[in-house]
Amino acid sequence: MKSKKKALQNKSILLGVTGGVAAYKAIDLIRRLREESAAVTVIMTGAAKHFVTPLSLETASGNPVYSDLFSNPMAHITLPSLADVMVIAPATANIIGKFANGIADDLLSTCLLSCNAKVVIAPSMNWRMYENNAVQENLGKLLSRGIIQSGPESGTLACGEEGVGRMSDVPDIIEAIKSALTKKDLSGEKILVTAGPTREYLDPVRFLSNRSSGKMGYAIAGAALRRGAGVTLISGHSHLLPPKGAFFVPVETAEDMLKAVDKYSPSFTTLIMTAAVSDFRPEEISGGK
Secondary structure, three states: OOOOOOOOOOOEEEEOOOOOOOHHHHHHHHHHHHHHOOOEEEOOOOOOHOOOOOOHHHHHOOEEEEEOOOOOOOHHHHHHHHHEEEEEEEEEHHHHHHHHHOOOOOHHHHHHHOOOOOOEEEEEHHHHHHHOHHHHHHHHOOOOOOOOEEOOOOOOEEOEEEEEOOOOOHHHHHHHHHHHHOOOOOOOOEEEEEEEEEEEEOOOOEOOOOOOOOHHHHHHHHHHOOOEEEEEEEEOOOOOOOOOOOOEEEEOOHHHHHHHHHHHHHOEEEEEEEOOOOOOOOOOOOOOO
């Protein structure tokens, strides 16, 4: 049976790893990218070597790891020219500042300046650094130039503090990469998707439902987002996480879903209904178990 082509199959990813605590996550990112049939080449900064070894990244990627600007004088030209997308994960405040202001003093920063492919950055730093006006201004510059930013997330940071600065989870970075490589042929479209099962309560504890996972609707919502559409996802109970970027409306009963569709559908260009709506509901709901 012919295997289904993966979204990143035959794509070349140039991954920049900088000197942040989250650098160790690059190994898992590489592994997941290769599972998606992508080829990965790694550039690491000198500071990154304090957090992860070149051998670990070379083993994960199956390719040589580059770090020295002068050992291969043309690497800053040839490496970006072969890439379908360039990814910086983690992206420290330092590399963000360099890229935003055109500074090229090592292999990674020179590759960034010579790269004509899409660039995805996954910032990672302490929340105080992330909220600093200089960092925010630099990020604003990059976003205005078409750079794609994934994260950071809010949570417990390596220093033990709570705040925004944790690098995006690997699946979210991969989704950003897929989006970067997807033609935005649905730009301007507004798509409403229903997904998952509904629940019809018999009493405060029991309900009628079905085993719908919501996978189809969530996948459609994610694909529409990649293609540039604005997406609202109305979903019954599911263990899946809504795709980042979608406006999510959780519902329980068929009546809840109908009300949500009636509320949001007038402003949408397309309605895609994949929800497994219950076929029955009780005439009366008991007030007690």
